Every structure is written in structure tokens, then in C-alpha cells.
Amino acid sequence: QYAADHPGNLPGVDDQPASALDAGRPLLCIPLLTRRAPQGVLTLSPPDQRWDADDAVMLIELTRRASIALEHARRFEHNRDIAETLQRALLTELPTADGLSLAARYLPATRGLNIGGDWYDAIRQPDGSLITVVGDVTGHGLHAAVMMSQLRTALRAYAVDGSSPGRLLTRLHEFLHRLRLDLYATAVIARIHPDGDTLTWAAAGHPPPVLRDPDGRVHTLDDKPGAMLGIPLEQEIGDHTVALPPGSTLALYTDGLVERRAQGIDPGIQRLADALGGFGAADLDDDLESSADRLLNPLLSDSEHDDDVCLLLCHVHGRAPRQRAPQP
Template sequence: MTRTWHISSVTDAARARIAAARLATAHGVSPTDRARLVTALTAQLRQCLTKGGTWLLSARAAATPPAGSRFLVEVTSATQRPGEFRQPWRLTVGCAQEEGLPDSGHVGDDPVTLAEALFGADEDAALLLEKLDEQEALVAFHREELHQTNQGVLALHAELDAAGRAQRELFAAEQKAREEAENARGRLTFLADASAALTASLNHDEIVRLLPTLLVPRYARTADIWLFDGDDDVRLSGPRPGAAVVAARRGRPQYAADHPGGLPGVEDQPPSALDPERPLLCVPLMTRGAPLGVLTLSPPGDRWDADDAFMLIELARRAGVALENARRFEHNRDIAETLQRALLTELPLTPGLRLAARYLPATRGLNIGGDWYDAFRQPDGGLITVIGDVTGHGLHAAVMMSQLRTALRAYAVDGKSPGQLLTQLHLLLHHMQPDLYATAVIARFHPHEPTLTWAAAGHPPPVLRSPDGEVRVLDAKPGAMLGIPLRQEIADHTVPLPPGSTLALYTDGLVERRAQGIDPGIDRLAGALGALRPAALAEDLEGSADLLLHPLLDDSEHEDDVCLLLCHVHGDTGKVTAPLR
């Protein structure tokens, strides 16, 4: 049902507003919506009265599925001219009931009715304000709660940021520690490899060439080695940095630059006048408290890291030790080689017999051993040939070899046989040098006897070639090594020796190879000796010795000394051919 009121004055507006409020109450409009409705309707009616004329206020309730019932208020002009259109004002609120309501359209003029209407509107407004206060309190509560939440979120963000920052710092520290550990491992690996390379060589010049190649360009842009000789004179010509001279004088590392180096254990010096723009690290190559020289380095970058400098100083110390060891080795080698060469005397000229000898020092390791050969006459006209090997290397082995050689010549004066000579050498070596041993083969030729007498003590057996080219290894039971703690009588052995025969005496350096043993080498020697032409043996024994060595020494380097003594018997006992060396 629609209710309509005509409004042309303030009184009409007041009565219509009261009637509309009652009708909204009757339809179950909530106090809040009712207060909102009355407030909006009052404002609209004020505008209508201001414009003047007659206005129509209508109100009705209608069902609007599925939202439920709605209470509609509409204000339109009652004085519109034909053809004129004005948009009506409408307001809709929810309500509980649609039909069956009492007539609420008449409003009396008595004060009680108007007062009741006004008080009712005030109650609705008070109720609305109370709800607004509740909403404001709720909003304030939620605002405070939101503020606390925001503070918590900010605190959480701060904690997360601090945790993230701490985590980044820990990660950076871990990365730095890992890099430092990796660098330290690299330095230690380099130091170990470089030290092994330096100490692996006993060649002084090779160490001097190797050291700069190890350092440049990883740890130095340039590397210069300044060495002194025994009188502290300069080996290499040219001016040297002042810091290098100070390092040589004081025996301590020096750093020459226009800024402090800050390197541990290194003294700072002014920049070098030779190259003021380049920092220099001058490290003495020390041995037994005295410098052998100075290693002068320039950094690969602007300056050195302290750990790199410490490693370089340690490497220089090890290089000094390697140089000193090489110098001692070369000194002992020169003495031993000179002694050994001096003891390898000229072979005697013997009717009916030609001799040819070869001695090759080892090219690996200590170089000088105790190998020797000798040939000399006995008072009865016989010729003693001997080849031997003292265990060990170096000066000590060479000295022992010379003593055995001298003793053998002394014992042979009495005309003793090869076995007797070896037995006496065994007793001499056992009493004189219990910690040294030797091997030897002695062969005795006699111009009036067509036989060869020989004896061996722990030595590779002689190889004999007959005139028809047949080769046999004289491997009859030998004696034990000379000097071992064992009593022994070394036996003599005899074989026929017709003219044209060739005997080969040798040391193990000719036939022994570490990977193969000695027997295959003896077989190769026998094969090479059998392959020589008889004419070559008879006419050029020296050349035959070279031809024999060539297939056996298949490389230019050998780890042991090599001795070879060839003895060729020819038929003309009155003709003497001088051996060539």
C-alpha cells in the first residue's frame, strides 16, 4: 500500500516526515536505517520548501526477492508543467513487513503528538549515535590492534634484516676463510712441488735456471739470481740494487720501495736507483749462516701479499740448501772423477794380445762409482787383466777402488793365480772396510800357454768368443762378493784359448737394467760379440769396442758406471800393436 502526502509548507513537511517515520517503524525498519531515512528525508524536504511549490511525498513497502522487503520513500513535484520532467528523489531501506499495517498516515496537530514524534526521532538519533560510538570504539580498538601488529611486523622485519645481515656477514667471512685456506693450500702445494724440483737436481746450473721458471709469472714478474763464488766475488757482471747488497751483507731479506712493505721479517729500504718505480724483494740464499747469493724479485702486481712473501723467503732458503748440496756434490764428483781417471792407466803392450778398454761414468744419480779395470804383467811374463766394482758411489768408493787396485798389483808380484788374488783381496777388504763390498773378475793370459785362467767373485761372468764366432758365458761357480763376513777360498777356472779368441770383461752397468734384470743383458752382450766380424776384431779392436757398446747402451743416459775390457788373442806373438784410447 502506498501512502502519499502533499507538502506546500513547513507544517506539511513536518507532518509528512512524522507520518513517514511512523510508517517505517510500523514496517519494521531498524532504528539505524530509520534515523538515516528521516535525516535524508528532512534534508530533501528542506530543499523542496526552498524551491517552493507543492510536493508529493509517497512511501510504500514492497517485496524484492531474493533480498527481502524494502521500504521506499519518494519525493516528486506536484506542479510540473506539461512536457517538463524532473527526476524524483528516492531512498530505499530494508524492512521486515510489507502489508497488513494500520493506517499511519494521519498526524494530528496537538502538541503531544508532535512532541512524541520529535522525541522518537531523537531516540533514533541517540541510538544511531550510540551505535556510532560503538563502531568508533571498535575502529579505535582495531586501529590500536593494527598499530601493534604493524609494530610487531616492523620489529620482525628489523630482526629478519639483522639476521639476514648477520647471515651475509657470516657467509662473507666463510667465503674469505675458504679463499684464504685455498690460497694457503696453493702456497703449500707450490712450495712442496718447487722444493721437490729444486732438490731433485744435483746440477748447480740447472737449479739456477729452474728457480726463475718456477716463480715467474705466478709469484714474481721478474726473478734475478746473484751468486757469489768462494771468494765472495760477483759471478755475474753488472750493477746490483742496493737492497741486494744489504741483503748479502746482513743475511736478512730486504724490501726496496717508496712505501713500507709491511712484510713479516723483512727490512724496508729506499727504492732502488736502478728502477725506482718497481718494488724489489731481495732474499739471501743462505746456507750454514753465510749467503751463497741473493734472489731479487719484483711483484706480479703492485705489491706482495704477506703470506706470499713469507712463502718466497722459505723457498729461497730451500733453494740455498739445494745450491749448496749441488756444489758439494759437484766438488766431490770432480775429485772422484779425477781420481778415478788417474787410476785408469794405459793398457800394456803385450805380444800376441790386443787390449781395448772403455769407461763411461754414470749420467744419472751420483755419477761416480767404484768401477775400475786394470792390466799388468807378472814377473813370469803372464798378463793379469781385472775388472771390478766397489759398492756405493762417490769419493769413498773411488778411494776404496784405488786401494784395491794397488793391493792387487802388490799381491800379483808373487805370481799368484786369479783365485788366490781374489781370496787375498777378500780378506783385505773385510778387515780394512767392513761396511764396503766389491765384485771382481781376474783373467790371466800367458804367451806360452794356450789357455785362459780366470776367477770371479760376485761379478757378472766373462764372455768368450771362439775364433769360429761361437760365444759362451764363463759361468763356472764363482766366489761370493769380496768383503762379506764369510771365509772363502775362491777357485780358479781354465778354458782353452786358441788364437782368434776374444774375451769380454765388463761391469754390471753394461748389462743390468732395473726393469729386466741382468741375464737378458748378458745374452744381448753375447749376441753382439758374436755378431762382430773376425777381421774387425783382429784389425780394429778399439772400433769393435765402440760397436759392442752401441746396441747395449740404447739410450744416452745410464744410472751406473760402465766398464768394458776386450782381450783379443792373435797368432803373431812377436808383433805388438799399441792400443788406442
């Protein structure tokens, strides 16, 4: 609508009386229309007290496109909020275990609408061991977050019978493959045994775990992994076992922590290994939560990441040396 004390004769614009707010100022009012309801009105005042017909046509088209962009942005923001809320609701509090500390971090993507399907979990086993897992569903948005919740629930159900990490991943692969949703996933599962001296792990298309020895040496556990979960391929994913002496620290993570477009993933894994190796044994023993934050800070120093970040630290406490009995 054109509100002024003289007709505007603009194409597609209705002439209205002058505005009661400022009768001497002609105003062009264009609604921000969407499919559901108007989002507002764009009110413009011409610099020379009149609008040119071509200017009015251009402004109406510009406002129409702006309305569509605003509607899309609001819808995407709404879906992002739902996906992030779902993810955080499913990232439950980690269990406690004698002689073992756990610390986890989840950070949603800071660029765009890339909320994905990253998750972590820790599950007690009947024999007293602890299953730890970090996974990542391909794709982004609400669909990926919902698929993540289904995988997490399925894993908790499969873990009841005490299966090994490789067998658990194989069953998840079969579960996802049968759903045929054109979504795939990667995951790594590690099982810390009751005696605390061995670690059994298996991976499916996922970045390798990083293990810090008590003396500060760091190893990348890159033994042959399985393929991604859900791809059209029959596979049996194997287990791998390594020593886990007191004072060891295991880092499970998703690719959002280590992968950058300009550098790839291998340099990021090396940065993670270097950062983990720089900790003192006492730091990890005393405050694993603070150590998790200190580990993330240099790896995310660019402050923006294109993908979700998930990190799970598992630290086996160092054992105090046995005191000799006094001699008679």
C-alpha cells in the first residue's frame, strides 16, 4: 500500500490516505508474506517524496524473496533446536566405576545448520566391565538425530548379554542395514575389563581411539576396522585387545574434533595425540573433567567447526605402590 496525500499510481500498489503518524511523509508499506501468516510489514520512505514505478516493482520482489528467506531460516532454526535438544536429552549422565574416571563433552556445530547424529554412552556389563561408545550418524538435522537415538537404544539392548565390542557393532550394522533408510553410521566401542589391565575395542568406519600410556607415550589404535554401519555389505567386525595398565587414558571422539577441510583428518589425530601426551599423570588422576576442557581448547582454537564434536575420556587410576610389611 502507498500512504500519502497524493496518489502514487504504482503498479500493484493500492493508494491509501496519508499516515496519521506523519501526514507529510509518503510511505510504501509491503507485507512480509509467508505460506502460513504474515511475518511483518516493511515500511519505506522515498528520498525525494515520490516512488518511481520501477523502484516499487523491484522493492516488492525483493520483499517477497526476503519473506521466503526469513521463513526458511526460522524453520531451519526450529529444526536445529529440536535436534540439539534431542541429542542432549539422550546424552545421559555417565556411570561411576571403581578405579575408573569418565569425562565426556558434546559441542554442536557452530557453522550453518549442521546438527548431526554424534553420541556417546557408557554401559555397565554383567561381569562388571564397562562398555564405552562414541558414534556418528551420517547426515545432519532432525533425521540424523532421530536415527542416532534408535542406534543408541539398540546398542543398550544388545549390550545386555555381555557381547564383545566387535559383536555389538556387527549387530548394529545388521540393524541399520535392515532399516534401509539411506543413512549410515560410524562407531567405536571399547570394553574395559574388571581387572583394569586389558582393553578390548572395535571400530566401524570411525576415527581410531587414542591411548595414552602411564609414561605419557600415546598410541593410535588403528588396527583394521570394520566398514561403516548400514552399508549394503555383510560383515563381521573383529575385536582387538591391548594392555591397559593403571594410569592409562583412552580418548574416543568423532571426526568433528580432528577433521578440518583444508587439512584432512590425520593431522588432527596427531594434534589430539600430542595434546593428550602433554598431560601429567597427576592431572588426569586428579581432575579428568578439567583435563577434558584443556584437551579441547587447542584443538578447537579456531572457535568455529563445521561438524559436531564429541569426546569421551576414560582414565584408569594409578595404583598406589604396595607398602612392605614391617620386619619382625
